[in-house]
Amino acid sequence: MEALNVKDLQVAYDRKAVLEQVELSIPKGSLTAIVGPNGAGKSTLIKAILGMLKRSSGQISILGKPYSPKNRNVGYVPQRGSVDWDFPTNALDVILMGRYGHIGWFKRPSKQDIMLAKEALHKLGMADYADRQIRQLSGGQQQRIFLARALVQDAEVYFMDEPFVGVDAKTEKAIIDLLRELKHKGKTVIVVHHDLQTVLEYFDHTLLLNRTVIANGPTEQVFTKDLLQKTYGGTLAFFSPTGDKRVMS
Known part of the structure; x- marks a missing residue:
């Protein structure tokens, strides 16, 4: 079964096609990067899939069924800059929000829910910040x-919008370790990603996007000079995993 299937998706802002x-x-079970230049529509794609933006046309299915915001098998991690970090709540309570699909919005978290939240804090090196x-966190x-x-x-499909942006090397390692753990458990993780240097190292599946799909498939087949050139245009410089600089023109 496919984790995600999209057909004839079109999104426009003020009548301008995005x-x-x-x-x-x-x-299903892939760790997928969505890669493309600024303005390519990467974040828009995720939001349109999740019904956060109105689409002009398109059919979306996740795990073989039309997507519903009530589907607890779908998780979403937004861009950090889009979150109101002044909201008066602590770290543990934010994590417990991830359990509401299981316990309901008007019920108190159980001891099991609290234990799972604390385990997640520990796993990500944040046990001392519960x-x-x-707003006091970096x-x-x-x-x-x-x-x-x-x-x-505990979703089956996760969408993450640039989770590596603005984090230090230690946090980046913690994030990719978590994503690999989710994949190992059979979860599907779809990530908007901007760093071309790490695509080959981090992801087994890649979607190249520039307003439409340029290529989509296993990373070693898609992440090529010709397809990246077609996606980005102009001259594109990046570093290979071996440290050799490559320039595409």
Whole structure:
């Protein structure tokens, strides 16, 4: 079964097309990067799939069924910059929000729910920050809290919008370790990613996007000079995993 299937997706802002005729499928159990230049529609794609943006056309299915916001098998980690970090709540309470699909919005978390939230804090190196107000955390710490919230949701398909942006090397390692653990458990993780240097190392499946799908498939087949050139245009410089600089023109 495919984790995600999209047919003829189109999204427009003020009558200007942002995504056009997007057709794609993502295999279940993959760790997928969505890669493309600024303005390519990467975040828009995720939001349109999840019904956060109105689409002009398109059919979306997740795990073989039309997507519903009530589907607790789908988790979402937004861009850190889109979150109101002044909201008066602490780290543990934010993580427990990931359990609401299991316990309901008007019921108190059980001891099991609290235990799972604390385990997620520990796993992401944040055990000492359970009672800390989220506005008092650094950017990397805030990102870890949102990832912990996704972890306790125990979804089958996760969408993450640039989780590596603005974090230090230690936090980046913690994030990729978590994503690999989710994949090992059979989960599907779909990530908007901007760092071309780490695509080959981190992801087994890649979607190249620039308003429409340029290529979609196993990373070693898709992450090529010709397809990246077609996606980005102009001159593109990046570093291979071996440290050799490559320039595409």
